[in-house]
Amino acid sequence: MASAVSETGTFSTITSIAVKQPARADVVIRACGVNYAYGSGETRTQVLFDNDLEISRGEVVIMTGPSGSGKSTLLTLIGALRRMQEGRLEVLGRDLTEAGDADQVVLRKEVGFIFQQHNLFSSLSAIENVRMATALRPASVAEMNERAAEILTKLGLGERMGHLPSSLSGGQKQRVAIARALVNRPALVLADEPTASLDAESGKTVLDLLRGMADGPDRTTVLLVTHDQRVIDHADRIVNMVAGRIVTNSLTRIAVRIVRALAAQDALRGLGEATLSRLASFMTVETHHAGETIVREGEDGDRFYAIGSGIADAYYAGEFDEELCFGEGFGIITAYFNRPNRRTVIARTEMELYVLSKEDFFRALKADTTFESRVRTALMSMPGYLDAPAAGSVP
Numbered sequence: 001m002a003s004a005v006s007e008t009g010t011f012s013t014i015t016s017i018a019v020k021q022p023a024r025a026d027v028v029i030r031a032c033g034v035n036y037a038y039g040s041g042e043t044r045t046q047v048l049f050d051n052d053l054e055i056s057r058g059e060v061v062i063m064t065g066p067s068g069s070g071k072s073t074l075l076t077l078i079g080a081l082r083r084m085q086e087g088r089l090e091v092l093g094r095d096l097t098e099a100g101d102a103d104q105v106v107l108r109k110e111v112g113f114i115f116q117q118h119n120l121f122s123s124l125s126a127i128e129n130v131r132m133a134t135a136l137r138p139a140s141v142a143e144m145n146e147r148a149a150e151i152l153t154k155l156g157l158g159e160r161m162g163h164l165p166s167s168l169s170g171g172q173k174q175r176v177a178i179a180r181a182l183v184n185r186p187a188l189v190l191a192d193e194p195t196a197s198l199d200a201e202s203g204k205t206v207l208d209l210l211r212g213m214a215d216g217p218d219r220t221t222v223l224l225v226t227h228d229q230r231v232i233d234h235a236d237r238i239v240n241m242v243a244g245r246i247v248t249n250s251l252t253r254i255a256v257r258i259v260r261a262l263a264a265q266d267a268l269r270g271l272g273e274a275t276l277s278r279l280a281s282f283m284t285v286e287t288h289h290a291g292e293t294i295v296r297e298g299e300d301g302d303r304f305y306a307i308g309s310g311i312a313d314a315y316y317a318g319e320f321d322e323e324l325c326f327g328e329g330f331g332i333i334t335a336y337f338n339r340p341n342r343r344t345v346i347a348r349t350e351m352e353l354y355v356l357s358k359e360d361f362f363r364a365l366k367a368d369t370t371f372e373s374r375v376r377t378a379l380m381s382m383p384g385y386l387d388a389p390a391a392g393s394v395p
């Protein structure tokens with residue numbers, strides 16, 4: 001894809017986009033007005049204040065924020081390692097608001113926890129440590145061994161399965177602990193700085209594995225506390241915690257793709273990342289059903305679409321042209337010119353589309369005159385667009 005934004009560029013401004021989030025049916029974590037305090041009486045200190053958070057099945061969400069801001073506290077509440085005090089909390093369809101010990105234990109079995117301290121059994125080998133976890137879900141010894149070996153191999157420890165923790169490096173021990181957390185294919189993974197002790201390559205292996213689990217048939221949900229910048233490309237969303245409050249909650253992975261898709265639009269070529277990010281924040285979300293025609297070749301286009309989920313088929317001159325999926329854009333922005341859609345696009349599956357309409361585009365222009373002049377300059381510099389209307393004629 002020709003793009004004004006380099007593939008390796010730093011998408012530093014993009015984390016600030018808050019594209020309106022689609023309403024999803026399968027919410028795995030729903031927190032509402034969650035407060036939490038340590039201690040009691042004179043020593044009582046409130047550390048979480050009125051936190052709302054919704055995470056859907058298959059999402060990878062990163063939580064960042066300064067040390068002491070309450071990230072671990074919120075994570076342990078979600079994992080039922082700590083009793084709720086105030087607010088509502090539902091996890092994997094269970095209400096934890098007033099859950100007792102027994103309910104908490106049941107939930108914990110469905111969660112894969114990854115902590116900074118690995119807590120491996122020193123007298124057990126790597127594979128035996130991982131097998132300990134499979135014992136939670138009874139299976140034959142052969143099957144348990146196979147599953148444990150498979151996940152250790154995926155994490156690059158195929159050669160080290162028989163080693164005791166004392167003969168493994170810090171990073172290798174951490175990967176054994178990660179294997180142990182994931183071997184039962186938990187519906188939810190809660191990870192507290194899981195890549196802190198890993199080198200760049202093993203960090204990437206772990207993140208690829210988690211992303212693969214989220215995108216795979218299990219649609220695992222992952223909530224990850226980290227400061228690791230490399231993680232951002234793997235995440236659907238970043239949640240930022242400051243002084244006990246979630247302060248931003250933005251879509252990142254799709255935002256990066258939307259900006260790339262916008263950058264590839266002829267009419268917007270040459271605009272910088274910050275300008276395109278601002279434009280992306282004016283987009284709204286639409287759902288389309290399988291079989292629906294979204295745009296038609298030859299008809300005047302006044303909407304630009306970027307695919308959030310689902311697959312579409314594009315046709316050119318009546319012939320199948322290509323399949324379109326996550327992050328790809330189609331349609332056109334004809335803010336200044338009426339131009340026909342180049343292709344017909346039909347939804348193959350149910351789709352979630354981020355849409356920038358002509359009206360959104362004008363609202364974006366009006367909200368920011370610098371932006372408008374940048375768009376205008378970019379357009380004027382393009383061959384064939386010299387008939388653009390004069391300044392001031394934007395409706």
Ligand SMILES: Nc1ncnc2c1ncn2[C@@H]1O[C@H](COP(=O)(O)OP(=O)(O)O)[C@@H](O)[C@H]1O
Pocket residue numbers: 038039047065066067068069070071072073074
């Ligand atoms: N067991 C505890 N008892 C009392 N205070 C605690 C305890 N655990 C954490 N805190 C305090 O709660 C606040 C939030 O801590 P934490 O959730 O660990 O933050 P983070 O994970 O973002 O670093 C900090 O001020 C910390 O000192």
Ligand SMILES: [Mg+2]
Pocket residue numbers: 071072073192
């Ligand atoms: Mg912490």
